Amino acid sequence: MKPISSIAKGIAPSATVAVDTLAKQMKADGIDVIGFGAGEPDFPTPDSIKVAAIKAISDNQTRYTPAAGIVPLRNAICQWMKREYGVDYQPSQICVSSGAKHNVFIALQAICNPGDEVILPAPYWVTYEESIKMTGGVPVVINTTEQTRFKVTPEMLEQVITPKTKALILTNPSNPTGMLYSKQELEAIAQVVLKHDLYVISDEIYDKLVYVGEFTCFATLGEEIKQRTITINGASKSFAMTGWRIGFAAANEEISKAMANYLSHSTGNPCSVSQYAALEAYSTQEDLLTKMQLAYARRRKYFLERIKKLKDVSCLEPDGAFYIFMNIKGLLGRTIQGVTINSSADFAQALLEKGLVAVVPGEAFGAPGYVRWSYATSMENIREGLDRLEKFLSE
Ligand SMILES: Cc1ncc(COP(=O)(O)O)c(C=O)c1O
Structure with a gap:
């Protein structure tokens, strides 16, 4: 058969969609994973x-x-x-x-x-x-x-x-x-x-x-x-x-x-x-926006307070959107829960498999050494997800 288009061959699938799909599949399979992959408001569309x-x-x-x-x-x-x-x-x-x-x-x-x-x-x-x-x-x-x-x-x-x-x-x-x-x-x-x-x-x-x-x-x-x-x-x-x-x-x-x-x-x-x-x-x-803005602002604040208390990871305080871009370079070369972390992709995979938390590795954004967390998810999920991160890092 003749080869398919060389442009098409060079196109990678969306990593954020892949992480979200994997997390949703794990959930459907009965695994208690918390997904921070999707950049998707968790609010319902207004009535x-x-x-x-x-x-x-x-x-x-x-x-x-x-x-x-x-x-x-x-x-x-x-x-x-x-x-x-x-x-x-x-x-x-x-x-x-x-x-x-x-x-x-x-x-x-x-x-x-x-x-x-x-x-x-x-x-x-x-x-x-x-x-x-x-x-x-x-x-x-x-x-x-x-x-x-x-x-x-x-x-x-x-x-x-x-x-x-x-x-x-x-x-x-x-x-x-x-x-x-x-x-x-x-x-x-x-x-x-x-x-x-x-x-x-x-x-x-x-x-x-x-x-x-x-x-x-x-x-x-x-x-x-x-x-x-x-x-x-x-x-x-x-x-x-x-x-x-x-x-x-x-x-x-x-x-x-x-x-x-x-x-x-x-x-x-x-x-x-x-x-x-x-x-x-x-x-x-206009009303929905205000409600969502307030909720995201609260989550952002909580996220930042928790991250400040963690060792070896950090992030700049974001001004907008609903993402935390976490610097994990301090973890590179370390072994966590039996897995050697040589890249943010390794980190994201280990955190998913061992910590049951889905984040997107920075490689997907052209920025190795970082992982992206979306806080377009409930406060309960954020609290539990960060507890799991803390536990994952401490073991
Ligand atoms: C920067 C940016 N542009 C565009 C989009 C796509 O939005 P839409 O759902 O309208 O395709 C996204 C979604 O994640 C985004 O983050």
């Missing part, structure tokens, strides 16, 4: 959103829609962007798709030619690197460290920019580190972007989950920046709607049209019922 979806079904909103989403939803998203950040978009500049993950993929398809370089600051969300590769693009990874709070600086960018550089991917606040860029930091990056005429894919899906500092939407940094920015956002995290699969991108007309064309030939359109649910979310759901 009014579910009711809007049920109404959409009753009203027979069950047919194909425009590829980039129904106009009322794109309108609601424009109004939401205006209300939240004072930035103006027309509905034709909004592409609703089947989750922000798909928006990232389509955005890269829209701007990259094969061989184009895309700058990806590490630690990065698992999907970016593979999405760049799926376009035939070349990920150019910048390894940031705790010294700059895992943030990329203009100097770091200047060092890797070549004539082939097409775009920069920014995640703010970050998955997996939870770090937030200040307005000044973003302005400094924006200058480099303009100097080298780059596109920016600004993934702002955690914009509403900020505990320290103030979030700045990258597209608000001036008209020239707005023209070059593809803002990615979606309903999954802010409205506890992961399974509904609704994300959106806001971009200039040319890019949004190209993205819509891709959508028209791939998914066709995002699920019609989910779009009506999202319409309700973007029009009305």
